[in-house]
Amino acid sequence: MEEEGEVYPLYLPSLPLFLLQPILNHIVEFVRRKNPDIFMRLGPSANKIFLINPTDLPFFLILKPNHLRPSLRAYNNKTIIDHDVYISAKFITLLKLIDAQTDSDALFFNRDIKILGDSEAMVALRNALDDLDDSLAQNLIDSFGLLSAPAGKFINFLTGKPRSKN
Amino acid sequence: MxxxxxxxxxxxxxxxxxxxxxxxxxxxxxxxxxxxxxxxxxxxxxxxxxxxxxxxxxxxxxxxxxxxxxxxxxxxxxxxxxxxxxxxxxxxxxxxxxxxxxxxxxxxxxxxxxxxxxxxxxxxxxxxxxxxxxxxxxxxxxxxxxxxxxxxxxxxxxxxxxxxxxxxxxxxxxxxGMMAEGRCSLTNYVSGKSTNMDGVCSPAEFVRYEEDENHNLISRLGEYMIDCIECGQSAGYPTICKGRYNVKHRNGYYAFEEPxxxxxxxxxxxxxxxxxxxxxxxxxxxxxxxxxxxxxxxxxxxxxxxxxxxxxxxxxxxxxxxxxxxxxxxxxxxxx
CATH class of the missing domain: 3.20.20.70 (Aldolase class I)
Structure with a gap:
């Protein structure tokens, strides 16, 4: 089981968030372009605000999955942002979750993930992400072009698992 | 055959x-x-x-x-x-x-x-x-x-x-679930939506998770608290049948069935x-x-x-x- 509360900076030191934002913009645009069905599955929950807190990183993310203007922005941990859903877990757990490498119900049973707020929106997001066929992480890595090799090595390092395209 | x-x-x-x-x-x-x-x-x-x-x-x-x-x-x-x-x-x-x-x-x-x-x-x-x-x-x-x-x-x-x-x-x-299958009305009783007629058991729109000051996880269906899960305890689905209740001589008791x-x-x-x-x-x-x-x-x-x-x-x-x-x-x- 994870320990919550304290932040243990992972491998990212105090990363200036403005450097992270173009990557996050790229991720959102990539998902919007490649997986438009995700918004159908989200239904009305596409208008909700999701706060995603990787507990071992010094920032959190705000996801607004509205299909017309989806956005994913990073904020430092001292910022207060109104949200409908709060999701927190270790970064690697969140990564495995969006990549369908682990079962969210099992994480919940084991208390490895914390979910607060609008459960309907959370369930819709989980099911929408789970309907992606391929590895979202791998596809994202590939989408970085020349930077895909170092990005892949970084993700492999974090997950501790070799990653193949299949 | x-x-x-x-x-x-x-x-x-x-x-x-x-x-x-x-x-x-x-x-x-x-x-x-x-x-x-x-x-x-x-x-x-x-x-x-x-x-x-x-x-x-x-x-x-x-x-x-x-x-x-x-x-x-x-x-x-x-x-x-x-x-x-x-x-x-x-x-x-x-x-x-x-x-x-x-x-x-x-x-x-x-x-x-x-x-x-x-x-x-x-x-x-x-x-x-x-x-x-x-x-x-x-x-x-x-x-x-x-x-x-x-x-x-x-x-x-x-x-x-x-x-x-x-x-x-x-x-x-x-x-x-141990109920006579197809005839459970517990969710309906609390939320107005039926497991067997609306196709939902504990509809997510009625489920809320909260955390108290001791970091215990509280699950609710509608206005009713179903469970209070202490840190270190495993959680179950937020359904009435698997909640814990205070009953005579016992608090936090799985009155229906355990997760x-x-x-x-x-x-x-x-x-x-x-x-x-x-x-x-x-x-x-x-x-x-x-x-x-x-x-x-x-x-x-x-x-x-x-x-x-x-x-x-x-x-x-x-x-x-x-x-x-x-x-x-x-x-x-x-x-x-």
Whole structure:
């Protein structure tokens, strides 16, 4: 089981968030372009605000999955942002979750993930992400072009698992 | 084939999305059960289930790989909205699914009269647990298979098998509730939405999780607190039947039942000997990761038993509710 509360900076030191934002913009645009069905599955929950807190990183993310203007922005941990859903877990757990490498119900049973707020929106997001066929992480890595090799090595390092395209 | 001849049962696996369906088939499922978006199936959760187009594409995927697709239209049709259920049946027949899983007696009549060649499987939700009840459905609606409620011992299943002419499907893994299946009104009692008529058990829109000052996780359904889970404790689904309550002489007591999952791995040979034709895994609401692991594990287990070997699939404990598993009523009438 994870320990919550304290932040243990992972491998990212105090990363200036403005450097992270173009990557996050790229991720959102990539998902919007490649997986438009995700918004159908989200239904009305596409208008909700999701706060995603990787507990071992010094920032959190705000996801607004509205299909017309989806956005994913990073904020430092001292910022207060109104949200409908709060999701927190270790970064690697969140990564495995969006990549369908682990079962969210099992994480919940084991208390490895914390979910607060609008459960309907959370369930819709989980099911929408789970309907992606391929590895979202791998596809994202590939989408970085020349930077895909170092990005892949970084993700492999974090997950501790070799990653193949299949 | 005579009743005494044993053959390897079909492995029937759940799918809440097209991606889950493909995962289940690739992991070794013989047949998939899934439903349309909306109240016509008993897993009407946000973001789950299939459009007509997705069902068609999924059916093609299954056919190309020799798997069957069973369409679950297994909630109870309610007036004045009967046409929603009839349309789902019409769509399923038009697409050419291999069977329709039905619970509602009116919809069983609709299928058997309008589409007499369509194969009907009687859903667990129908709660048919006696020879008399099952034979009624066979005589009146020509059902080809009954999914038995999880309230029967294996010896009882064997006796039923000897006295009916349709196939038997039995659950072997996943969520389990001890109520008379198909007739639970606990969610309705609190939220106004019915497990069996709206297809939702503890609808997510009514579920709230909160954290108190001691970091205990509090789950609520509507305005009612269901559980307060201390740090370090395993959690279960936020359903009334698996909540903890303060009762006379005991606080925080699982008054109905404990969070636990059915796991019949080691009873598979007995189920097969009892005449079960199809082994069903619960979990249309679960993730691809769950589907991949559970289906591939049971594929190996069923094949191992067929070769006379003993399988080992202890790894499934991590996927069980509350990290606990039971053989339920299949082994004993008392299973608490």
């Amino acid at each position: 005579t009743k005494s001849a044993q053959k390897i049962p079909e492995l029937i696996c759940p799918a809440g999305t097209p991606a889950s369906l493909r995962t289940a088939i690739d992991a070794g499922a013989d047949a998939i059960y899934c439903g349309f978006i909306g109240p016509t199936n008993a897993r009407n959760f946000p973001g789950l289930n299939f459009t007509i187009k997705q069902m068609e594409q999924s059916l093609n995927y299954a056919r190309e790989r020799g798997a069957k697709l069973l369409c679950a239209i297994n909630s109870f049709a309610t007036s004045p909205n009967i046409d929603i259920w009839k349309k789902a049946i019409d769509d399923a027949v038009f697409l050419g699914v291999d069977a329709i899983i039905i619970a509602d007696i009116g919809m069983a009549k609709y299928v058997s009269e309008k589409y007499p060649n369509m194969r009907i499987h009687l859903s667990v939700q129908a709660g048919a647990s006696s020879v008399e009840a099952i034979n009624f459905y066979i005589d009146r609606f020509n059902i080809k298979r009954v999914v038995l409620p999880r309230i029967l011992t294996i010896s009882e299943i064997k006796k039923i098998h000897a006295a009916i002419s349709c196939e038997i499907e039995a659950f072997i893994f996943g969520n389990i 636990i999952s059915l796991n019949l791995t080691y009873l598979l040979p007995d189920l097969i000997k009892a005449g079960v034709s199809a082994l069903k895994i619960e979990g249309r609401q679960r993730s691809k990761s769950y589907i991949r692991e559970v289906v591939s594990s049971f594929r190996k287990a069923v094949d191992a038993y067929a070769r006379g070997e003993q399988p080992n699939i202890d790894n499934l404990l991590a996927l069980t509710e509350g990290h606990k598993q039971t053989e339920g009523a299949f082994k004993s009438k008392i299973w608490r």
